[in-house]
Amino acid sequence: MDTPKFRRSQRIAAMTSLLSNYPGRLFSLTAFSQQLDTPKSVLSEDLAIVKETVETLQTGELQSVAGAKGGIRFIPKITHKRQKEFLEEVARELSQEHRILPGNYLYYSDLISSPAYVQPMAEILAETMNLKDHQYVVTVETKGIPLAYAVARLLDKPLVVVRRESLMTEGSTVSVNYVSGSGGGMQRMVLPRRAMKTGSGVVMVDDFMRGGGTARGMKNLMKEFDAEVTDIGVIMASKSPADKKGGSYTSLLILEKVDEETGKVDLYPNPELFQ
Amino acid sequence: MDTPKFRRSQRIAAMTSLLSNYPGRLFSLTAFSQQLDTPKSVLSEDLAIVKETVETLQTGELQSVAGAKGGIRFIPKITHKRQKEFLEEVARELSQEHRILPGNYLYYSDLISSPAYVQPMAEILAETMNLKDHQYVVTVETKGIPLAYAVARLLDKPLVVVRRESLMTEGSTVSVNYVSGSGGGMQRMVLPRRAMKTGSGVVMVDDFMRGGGTARGMKNLMKEFDAEVTDIGVIMASKSPADKKGGSYTSLLILEKVDEETGKVDLYPNPELFQ
Structure with a gap:
């Protein structure tokens, strides 16, 4: 030798x-x-x-x-101890009064576009996802794209971005209408025919889940591609309604309440992650 | 010891x-x-x-x-030799006849969402950008977000995503109207007031540049934040018009022509990258 x-x-x-x-x-x-x-x-x-x-x-x-x-x-990967510390830090950062917007919304776009936060969040979510059973990571535009991309990178799978409207630059498309889980209004999801191979397993990543309407809409859209959603991961889920329309999912944080009047945000790491 | x-x-x-x-x-x-x-x-x-x-x-x-x-x-980083080989591979992949859409558009959403392509593209673009002079990476939704996020991660800076319309969940916003470089139609860009610190240097990353209208619009929007666009990087720029409205930029690929009739795409790595 x-x-x-x-x-x-x-x-x-x-x-x-x-x-x-x-x-x-x-x-x-x-x-x-x-x-x-x-x-x-x-x-x-x-x-x-x-x-x-x-x-x-x-x-x-x-x-x-x-x-x-x-x-x-x-x-x-990061240890469960550091996952917990990190998510506690995120929760503290997001609970600051200046983040409360009129209508009891919470401003968090900055945090979910910053690699310093997105990378560890993606590491935690990717760990919950089965590496074998899927060919794509999917998300709905716009806010969840950085996280979904980071998860796709960790899993080494292509990302598929579902849009709100069809574009000339995407050819023939498939669209579904769905009822938003929170407001109850009708919304639309569009995906080019050529965006995915049929018969795939996919994992869905998104920023926020309230009623689970988007997740259910995604499941219906995926059926049009003969595809199955095997895992759903989100940054934040509202505590109520407890019964989400889209079925089971993993959330990093639980949002219990945003109160514009008192300036209080009740937000914490999902305890189920650390059981 | x-x-x-x-x-x-x-x-x-x-x-x-x-x-x-x-x-x-x-x-x-x-x-x-x-x-x-x-x-x-x-x-x-x-x-x-x-x-x-x-x-x-x-x-x-x-x-x-x-x-x-x-x-x-x-x-x-990847060597210039491997950069060139990689971009030639991307050009070949994108020049396939089945990617041509009605109206001489080219389908490339799949490629620019796939980590296997996005990561090397981001490495090449990040190398052209001055690490010292900026605090943010900015892009306009939607297609360029994965690449912009990947560049932001390489530069360890937050990503700022400019949107087409304002949302309730983003608080007070600043918007500018601009003339699309290609079609000449009016478009709109919106950014929450709180999305950026004023007085910053930013680099812009986008998927495609034709007339440079989006880049000029971004420069105007950034002025509202007392910010300056120091670098612009895109995946693909059309060869004509040679004179883009947004000023200087770096493009990985040059798109000369898409011809629906003949099924030919004329697309190649930007020779200026390898001089």
């Missing part, structure tokens, strides 16, 4: 950097072996060190997938 | 994983030192190895920032 071109510490830096930059993606040992000019057996030992380290520090998971299409993938 | 808790290869795996997972963010050596229970001097040597490796393999850049607020940050 020739002397490897790179030292162990260098090989580890190289592989960790690539694996982290494309989380969820399967890298073959053969590709690493060629790029680093190092036998696969040596790289396997290197990867065992990476695996042990990220698992000891609880910063992520290194998964090996066997077989011809197999390889190694990295999925960043 | 006590024996460090982790071996060199483990420390390198740990720091590389953290740095890559939050690109553009400054990590202090002190924080690493505490987390890994290792003296700063030792970690400096470890980081020199990481720096040398990513630079040798040309997968990214490890930057040191001096001073009290200083630290180390990682910015993933």
Whole structure:
């Protein structure tokens, strides 16, 4: 065996950097072996060190997938303790009086577009989602797109953005009407025919859920593509109504009440996440 | 000095994983030192190895920032050679006849929502943008949001999404009307007052530029926030008109022509990127 071109510490830096930059993606040992000019057996030992380290520090998971299409993938993760601390921080930030808008709405667009918040939120949500059973991450424009994209990136799946109206630049479309879970008004969802392969499993990511009408609308839209919604993840769900129209979902935060009069916001991490 | 808790290869795996997972963010050596229970001097040597490796393999850049607020940050990068190969692949993918829509439009929503394409596109665009002079990345809903978010993440800045209409959930807003660069029709852009601090520098990211009307509209909207657009980056710009209303910009691809009749698309990587 020739002397490897790179030292162990260098090989580890190289592989960790690539694996982290494309989380969820399967890298073959053969590709690493060629790029680093190092036998696969040596790289396997290197990867065992990476695996042990990220698992000891609880910063992520290194998964090996066997077989011809197999390889190694990295999925960043944070511990339940840090998840809880982070969501408590988010809840504190969002509970500030200046965020209350007329009509007991809460301003949070800034927070859900900021990578510093979106990345950890996506890591927590992605952990609740089954990696095997889906081919797409879907969302409805506009607010949930950054988070949905971040989840799609962690799962290494394409994102599909459902729109409110059809565009000339998207060809033939499928649309469904649905009853908004909160206001009870009719709304519309549109998706180009060519946006998805039929027969897929999808996970839905959105910013907020009140009555679950959007989730139910999405399920109906997906039926038109012979697709099934296997998981739903949102940043925030209102505590009432407890019975959401869209079925089961995971929410990072529970919003109990926004009170313009008193300037109080009752918002907290979803306790079910930490049971 | 006590024996460090982790071996060199483990420390390198740990720091590389953290740095890559939050690109553009400054990590202090002190924080690493505490987390890994290792003296700063030792970690400096470890980081020199990481720096040398990513630079040798040309997968990214490890930057040191001096001073009290200083630290180390990682910015993933791809070589010019691989940038060109990647953009040629994107151009080939987008030039397929089945992507041509009635009216000589091109369907590309799928590609610009897929992390496998968005991440390298963001890396190329982020490289053209000055890291110092801006506080936000801005885009106009909807199509450009995944890319804009990916750029924001690489630069570790918040993303600001300008909308087409104002919402009850966003409080008081500022809006401007502008003339669409292509069709010549009037359009509207809206941003909540609280979405941005005044006096900021911003970079704009969007999917497509034809006449540059949206870019000019954005510049006018930013003036209302006493903000300045310092860079503009888009995925695709049409070759004509050569004189765009919005001033200078960087485009990854140049779209010369879409011809429904012949089924031909004339689209190629922007040669100016590789001069």
